[in-house]
Amino acid sequence: MSEFNTLHFTLDTGEVTIKLRPDLAPKHVERIATLANSGFYDGVVFHRVINGFMAQGGDPTGTGMSGSKEPNLAQEFSSEPHVRGVCSMARTNDPNSANSQFFICLDDATFLDRQYTVWGEVTAGMENVDKLPKGEPPREPGKILKARAE
Template identity: 85%
Template sequence: MADTYNTLTLTLDGGDVTIKLRPDLAPEHVKRIAELANEGFYDGVVFHRVIPGFMAQGGDPTGTGMHGSDKPNLKQEFSKEPHVRGVCSMARTNDPNSANSQFFICFDDARFLDGQYTVWGEVTNGMELIDALPKGEPPREPGKIVKARAE
């Protein structure tokens, strides 16, 4: 496995979403996302929480939003990077050190999250596919990640 990853590709039903990984901001979170992606963990996983004007959240293998991977939770790597359209950040519980496998992609500015959630990437291509995900908590027929791979 490579030590550094620059890109995460999420293949959705409509095409590919390209995410620039930001190990400069969150090296351990990028490593985790890349590791899970290349192990096939995210393949077939749905976006279980999609709130218009806010964000799309996925990464729970059960699709309920209550679970993560079997790997230990990560310590926060908060930064000053703003939560704006296309930013990818880790979901967590009220414990700032509880990020595991769930993540979200911002539809719009969500600056109230700045400094409280770990930013690990940004969508550089395919944001229209994220915009088109079925909405809801959970969506009636949720969009899913067909395949995820990091390079």
Template identity: 75%
Template sequence: MADDPENTLVFSLDTGDVVIRLRPDLAPGHVERIKELTREGFYNGVVFHRVIDGFMAQGGDPTGTGMGGSKKPDLKAEFNAEPHVRGICSMARSSNPNSANSQFFICFEDARFLDKQYTVWGEVVSGMENVDALPKGEPPRTPGKIVSAKILADA
């Protein structure tokens, strides 16, 4: 399941567990931020506020509105050539390329038009069916949430 526990993120959703292989080789700063926020408990209880069937599920905003983030400074973009395909985890941002903070999205299907414009930081290695099962909507009437998040090395 996980060859590197320090770079394996587990989201326990209300639909089931999602295991994500972190990719510090692609986005070291973003992976560091995700691990830092996870270890602080930031993602626990946070909802997926924007879930678009056939596109992606977005979460990571503690306000649940899509307008919030952590109190940490925004990240410098680490755009890479990793394709946005099913299971890819990438950072959400505003129109400013260096505005990623805590929000992220997981692709349901190929979204190659996002390539090299958003920072890919991980990929789902198991539990994608639990992402597929999230309630859809912008926002969903009863949004799915991250019950808890942990780095496998800490488990």
């Protein structure tokens, strides 16, 4: 079980607090927390923000085509619904390709259930996620100024 329970993002739009869910996805929580505490996410943009759907970030190149140097993770799918505020891992068509990219649901997206790994839920600051500039990619993407897990 992960020792981490909370992830704090300082976005350029404000603070966001995420309750981590090691009960659902222990390996993914461990990865997110380790990357956050290493400074990996600091300065990383939200490269894909679709109004009424989700905000995606976690790619150090800001292109949506890259990740960390760590190996990809095996899926940890659950029946936890993808609803507003849920944090889940992005991946390619390969279900075992999650690495560092993640998304935060801006609205209910239950069509993603059991196909993507849910690892957390926003408990405070969802209005700051809502303020992220929209686009694929946004003209001036919002960014994570600092990320830390505890």
